[in-house]
Amino acid sequence: MPRSSGPVRRAARPLSRHTRVADDFPHAQGGKVSPTSTAGALHLQGVSHSYGNHQVLHDVTLTCPAGTSTAIVGPSGSGKTSLLRIVAGFLRPDAGTVELDDADITARPAHRRSIGLVAQDGGLFPHLSVGGNISFGLPRGQRTRRRVEELLDLVSLTPDYASRRPDQLSGGQQQRVALARALGRSPQIILLDEPFSALDAGLRERTRKAVQRVLRSTGTTALLVTHDQDEALSFADSVAVLQEGSLRQAGAPEDIYSLPADLGTAQFLGEAVVLESYVSQGSAECSLGTVPLRNEAPTGFASLLLRPEQIAVTAPGRGVLGLVLDADYFGHDTTALVRIHGREEEVRVRQLNAEPLGVGETIGLQVTGTGVAYPP
Template sequence: MNDLQVSGVAKSYGPGTAVLDGLDLTVQGGHLAAVLGPSGCGKTTLLRVIAGFLRADQGTVTIAGRTLAGPGIHLPPERRRIGIVPQEGALFPHLSVARNVAFGLTRTERGARTKRVAEMLDLVGLSGYGNRMPFELSGGQQQRVALARALAPEPHLVLLDEPFSALDSGLRGTVRAEVRAVLQASGATAVLVTHDQQEALSTADAVAVLRDGRVAQCAAPEELYQRPADPWVASFVGDAVFLTGTAEKNTATTILGRIPLVAAPAGLREGLVLLRPEQLHLTDPTTATAEGTVTDVCFFGHDSMVTVTVDGLDQPIDIRAPGPLQVRPGGRIGIRVTGEATLHEVPA
């Protein structure tokens, strides 16, 4: 299998400017992993090191058991069998769609090359588009051609560098789903670099969250969202509600009542209880475990985010509720909690 293994990789751009700091990352063959993190955390540097555009200061990069970078080893990009899909497709404007896809097949016999191009265009749903020029395509179609071009040489790994960022929001979700389906159908191992949390969680088989040049946590999207490693990761991958709580066995006592725990560090009795806004529900005060005053309501169409100042709690909390609501700022409301929470140590 075409597993990617990044071990202890470090990269600096000069004294005091370490970007990657002993980073470790494993991507299982045939899987799509998203690398997610704030600006400056090292996402692009990691991609460039894997691709061979940058030489790592230390550490190793292997794909399918083949060392691409390590002590005394630095294979150039053209020898790494890595396909790259950049942000805006970067198609050659003077070449037809078919010639763009065939660009990396110069050493392939003409008949086999033509067949491979046809296979790739069919795979990305663009059969019959081979004679078109890039300017005749939509943004989403251009990205699919870029993906076909990256997959045509049968690379060991495909790197996607924020490939959907230039698309409008309505098109982005559709193209994202199409690209994921194409990668699954091809069996390719892929790494998606993104700053978009929803994109990472909805697209990838595993999500690696970078912080200060290292992987803070790498897990399946559901695991990452429901069981984050610490409060910082929890807040970065989604909206989070933190309450101080005291744990006893498998529950925690909070100002919102007793909440079952799915995970807690061994020996930790007091800490921060993590809930997601969708776990909090607005209800009649007479049937609630806590009460508060509505301070703000933001309507997003499919749901609303309601900010409530809870009696006895210094900081207001956010509650995600479906659709339009009748509640208004200044109104009194009850709150109840569903589901399980995680307990974390209070950050130093």
């Protein structure tokens, strides 16, 4: 990499774990970095595991294609952390196999798996500088200032960060350093263990976007574990829903949200409006009128799934009448709990950039889009 002061090149010097990077060390230009990933495809087949008599994973089969990101989302106790530990090699499954690029690594110890890990708190060594943390996991021949700078550049941090200590960084910066360290060994897959959960809302979103951008630019296969539904839907190419140790559904985020496999999955992945209905000829008749269906369902009674953003608020006299029971104003949107006129059913509605609704106000309700019917 040429120095800005002239055409002379210096040999890359080894970077010890405690070395502070000099101020005159050049900054990488144009994002030209050495390969950071040899993306691998991950395949889990029939993975089960128990702690004593308590089974936490039930016959989980999941594929993560090379170069893509997959989010495993589920509530506390769903088994997602145990599944991540099995992939990492920290836990041995009772049954099933773990394959990375068609190689069975089920019995391979963690240190012999080509896997990078970013923990919830970043996992940086507090007694080492940023440069020391990044170089710690590098092969001996790559522990150079140049390589550390390349990795810092990759996560949009300037060379001067190499001399800082972890306690001098924000939470988001710590996570980016942890990602740089994990990418340094060119792993086949990166595991992300709820890496954004300790950050405040604004920083969490910015850091998530930064990490997502790095993973996509390097073509790295990534497996994210999270309990945050919004995070899973916005971060990954594919989402896998894990509940009570079983894989309920896996697919593209938009498919998982708009066409959930069952009501339990639908209600976990966001606010759900569930109404009694009668299905006939591709439509469902409910208290809000006739709603076309996006799935096939047999004729007869069914639970109809809608999302709050599908229910438009109109002036009384248009659509079905409703009485506002409760309302919340968030600035960017307004939500309200509304009782449908003449029914015991209540629905949650959401409006973007709307004036707050008043409790006791009568409004009109109209459904937009299609619904999903689940027979009993």
